[in-house]
Amino acid sequence: MKLLAEAFPEFNILPKSYDEAKSILKKLGDISALLDNTHMTTGADAITWPNQHSRMDDGDGFTHHDDNTLVADVADGITQHGDHNQITNEGGEERRDRVHNMGRGLQRLNRAHCGKLQVVITKGNIRPVVPLIAAKFATECNIIVRNHVPILTHRKLYKKEPESAFVDLFIGKLKAKFDVNTEDVTVKKACREMMKSAVRQQRYRLKQEYFDPFPLHLVTKTSLKCMTNEQWIKLLELWKSPKKMVCFL
Incomplete structure (x- = not known):
C-alpha cells in the first residue's frame, strides 16, 4: 500500500483494502496499454506512404490512411495485371506447331x-486390341516410316524388288521395338497394312509441307531424309501431273 502511494502521490487516497488496490492497478494497466497503442499508431502514421493520393489529412497534424482507397488500389492493380495477361494470351504469342513424336513414351513404358x-494381333485386325498398346504401335509405325522408309509414288512399288526390302526393314524395326511374333502370317499382314497407311500419311504430309505452299520453280529439288534425289524427283513429278493439279485446284 505504501509503495502504491509513493509511486502515485497525486492520488492522495490510500487504498483501504487489498481488493481496492488490485482494482486500481488493473485500471492503471489498461491506461498504460491504451497509451502504448496510441504511440504505435502515431509512429505508423509518421511513415511516408508511397501512394500519396490515398492519404487523408484531418487537420490535426496526423495523416490517416484510407483503407477503402487501399483496397481499391490493390483491386485495380489485380485487374490491370489480369487484363495484361489476357492481351498477351489473345494477341501476343502464336500457337506453336506440334513437334514430331520421337518415341520417348514407348521407351518409358x-x-x-x-x-x-508385348503386341498381340488377332486375326482380322491390323493392330492390337488394347487401346494403349494400339496407340503406341501406330505411333512407332509412323516414326519408322518417317525416319527409315523412302516415300514412293505408289504403294504397289513396295511389293517389287528391290523396294520390297523396305517392307522387311519396316517389320524388323517393329520387332526391335516390341515383343511381337513377326513370323506369324496375321502379324505380317497387319504390319504391311500399317506400313501402307503410314506411307500414305507421310506422302500427304510431305506434299503439304514442301509442295503445296510454293510455286513450282521454288519447290526444293533436293531429296529429303531416307530418300534419293531420283525418288524425290519422281514424287514431285507425280504431284505436278495434270491429274493431281486438277484435284488440288
Whole structure:
C-alpha cells in the first residue's frame, strides 16, 4: 500500500483494502496499454506512404490512411495485371506447331515393364486390341516410316524388288521395338497394312509441307531424309501431273 502511494502521490487516497488496490492497478494497466497503442499508431502514421493520393489529412497534424482507397488500389492493380495477361494470351504469342513424336513414351513404358511391350494381333485386325498398346504401335509405325522408309509414288512399288526390302526393314524395326511374333502370317499382314497407311500419311504430309505452299520453280529439288534425289524427283513429278493439279485446284 505504501509503495502504491509513493509511486502515485497525486492520488492522495490510500487504498483501504487489498481488493481496492488490485482494482486500481488493473485500471492503471489498461491506461498504460491504451497509451502504448496510441504511440504505435502515431509512429505508423509518421511513415511516408508511397501512394500519396490515398492519404487523408484531418487537420490535426496526423495523416490517416484510407483503407477503402487501399483496397481499391490493390483491386485495380489485380485487374490491370489480369487484363495484361489476357492481351498477351489473345494477341501476343502464336500457337506453336506440334513437334514430331520421337518415341520417348514407348521407351518409358519398356523401362517400366522391364522389357519390350508385348503386341498381340488377332486375326482380322491390323493392330492390337488394347487401346494403349494400339496407340503406341501406330505411333512407332509412323516414326519408322518417317525416319527409315523412302516415300514412293505408289504403294504397289513396295511389293517389287528391290523396294520390297523396305517392307522387311519396316517389320524388323517393329520387332526391335516390341515383343511381337513377326513370323506369324496375321502379324505380317497387319504390319504391311500399317506400313501402307503410314506411307500414305507421310506422302500427304510431305506434299503439304514442301509442295503445296510454293510455286513450282521454288519447290526444293533436293531429296529429303531416307530418300534419293531420283525418288524425290519422281514424287514431285507425280504431284505436278495434270491429274493431281486438277484435284488440288
